[in-house]
Amino acid sequence: MNLLSILAVLIVGGLAAYLLSKANKLLGAITTILTTVLSFVMLFGIKDQIGSTETFLYFNFQLTEIGWYFAFVLSLTYGMSAFYNVCYKDKFMYPNSYAMLYILSLGGSLGLFFAKDFITFFVFWELVVWTSAFIIPLGKSRRASFIYYVVSSIGSMATLFAIMWIYKLTGTMMIKEALMSVDLNFWPSVILFMTFILSGLTKIGIFPFHVWLPLAHGSAPHTFSPILSGGLVKLGAYVAYLSVAVFPSYEIFGEGWMYRGIPLPIYFLMVLGAISIIIGTVMAIKQDDAKKLLAFSSVANGGYILIGILMMDEITFAGGLLHLFAHAVASATAFLTITAVAYRTGTTKISELGGMIHRMPITYTVYLISIISMAGIPPMAGFVSKWLILQGLASKGLIIIAFAAFFGSIGSFMYVFRPLAAVFLGQLAPKHENLKEAPIMMLIPMILMTIITLTVGVVPKLVLNFIVDVQAEAGIKVVSMTGGALDVFNGYLDATRVFVIFGFGFLIALVLFLLMPKTRSVSLMDTYTSAEFIYTPELLHYAHDFYAPFERLYKNHPSTLKLYERASLKLKEIGLFVDYAFMNQRPATSIMWILIIVTIVTIGGAF
């Protein structure tokens, strides 16, 4: 078994899923589960082959620690979300295309993580972009897919330009050799760095390229939103890794200005990450659509991951990579629960839901644990990663970035609590009286993902061991652990001990609760209403404008998407003018312009 066999499983599986879906939709859906889960399992089979290279036709592959880690995270989210395809097979417009594109997009992702040369990298990158660009319009909106494709293309083209430039400079297409032997002055190398990383920034949704995320996540098919948030945006982090860890950016930029040991171009990107955290947080707080809310939270968390990876140090880098895993799992789980609710109720609007806990208690528990992880509260995986990032920022004294990190962290309590309070808690509307718990095929992945989040939160060593390998490969100091506890120079975290103490506290509280007199159960409508008589549950449910006083503070905020729309309008106007001036029906005008331009060019050439 080698990495080619994994790619073969996915490519062949994708085509097989298309044909099988034609015959039977269920077979196609099951193929998506089998192939993606199989690829996840096979990854563990090739973990000991790190460093091996394979060639297939013109494609060169190499298994690296970082590529393996990303493949591990992505195939996990793909494999888990695939279970939902069984329930949703009758709701898709084109179930056969969906099944094929679903598997191929994982194949594309793994292919680019394993790529040894830039051509392979770019081909598989485009495979991912194209497959996902065709899946997104299967949901609610075509415009979302259009914007996603445009933003993606900006990034892809910039990166392609950088790749060509690197090839011209170094004469090789092999990623590692080429990136390591780039020899440029300060400013050209900054331009090269920025253009190369641009596709990563667009993918991970860093400001000002975050506009596609909420649109695409919000209107993609319900079963694909977990993939977008938990999987595809993480591709950007891989490009960011290539730009700082493989491309020796710290050495090259080290000649220029530094801010607290970080070269200014890299610090500039970290500030963009910090802005993404703040924008993602305040926008998530005001969303009424649960999927859009989680999409904006992905923008915010993308900022943490980018900052972590760009730091390239012992603590924050490990935190960024662990956050990549923790957020992928937690965010995918949160999307899966919202999908389960949408499957039963047909809506993801927070204000139309309520009291789901009384009909879907397991889904509620899963959502609760996923948001505890997303908000970075112990004892979940998200806490360990945030702890590492915060310790790292504090060790370097990056106050402004730390401010954004805290703002996003505390703000996340606000936005993750909103669906909890308004979708799952509160009053159950009479029209939802007869709902059932999510089907078993939805519960399986939800419960598995919850177990993963909790296990990694209690024993973070399980994933940190992979990250230590990555750090060793990147040639930086590895994060120090003593017997399972994180033991960095300015802090100590024994997650298991924290979990045990939390359990101890919970036990005391539980005993206290049980010792005291018994309670009497009353209905949800039997509440204090200031002597009003209210008999409609909807009127007693608080879901609109949850944070009205806070939202008022920034209700007139500028919108990046509107800015782009205005810019495109201006561009069209210029185009119309050019059309009017050059391309009209009067040949005299055209000839005049041509003569003027030729004259200018000739005179310019003389100098």
Place this chain on the structure above:
Amino acid sequence: MTFQNFLNAFLFVLAAFAFQTSITGINRKVMARLQKRRGPRWYQQFLDIFKALSKSSISHGWVYDFGVIMALGGIMATVIFIPVADFRAFPNTDNIFIISYVLAVGMLGMAMSASGSGNPWASIGVGRALTNMLAYEVPFMVVVVTMIFGFKTASVGEIAGIQQGLGIFGWNLFRMPLGAIVGFISLQGMLGKKPFDSFIAPAEIASGPMVEYGGKHLGMLFILHDLSTFIEVSLIVNLFLGGGATFLEFGIKYFVVYTLANLVSGISPRFKIDQAVVFYYKFPLLASIVQGFIVIFTGWGVTKWL
């Protein structure tokens, strides 16, 4: 983690509860004198709690009960992490981020339980409480990051220990005066005291998180409130006033800080919730960042001090 650790932890939680509840009682008297009343006896707070615990109450479903247990459990765990003088119930657990995020478990549990009651007033109160948290927590944490950078440790106990030895001039109150001011302003918000008490103010009790609670649920939330007060005031004492070499010294500092917070609360008006956010994001945030720059770029207060 031996049995002795767990026993110590349990006794420490009991002691923290008894200590803070007595001080709450005394402060009820202080507040009464400020308002020209006689005030209740100092142990009235104990009576209130035990009375509430002994009464039967209503329940609005399992999450309503579970949330209260999770909240109290989380807060008790946080108390166990707090270092006081030389005492640590468990070694190496007094990391500031652990303390502030385990504290959030308690807050989340309480918010969940309140929303689970199905009363919209409770949800409104929770929304206000979380907004308030976004306001006071961020400037405070920026100061904390400054300290971690300066002292190269995130352990609350070690930060307290570093300040001891130079008399009162070793305290961060003097080393980082701007940061200390921010810390005390944030304490007012953490404790839910005026001018930042709009989410839990007595006048708004019918539209706060507590609206549905009675009987043992309310009793447990009283305990929760006293324990979280203990955590917050202890943090301020440890971070800015050098903790205490002995329990007595710690207790005296604690009493002074808590009483001061109460006195400020007694003579202040009340901010609306959005005003509180704007307030915290003006002076306290600016001051915390300026303090950060002072420590990071000049080392004044950490490397250059006396």
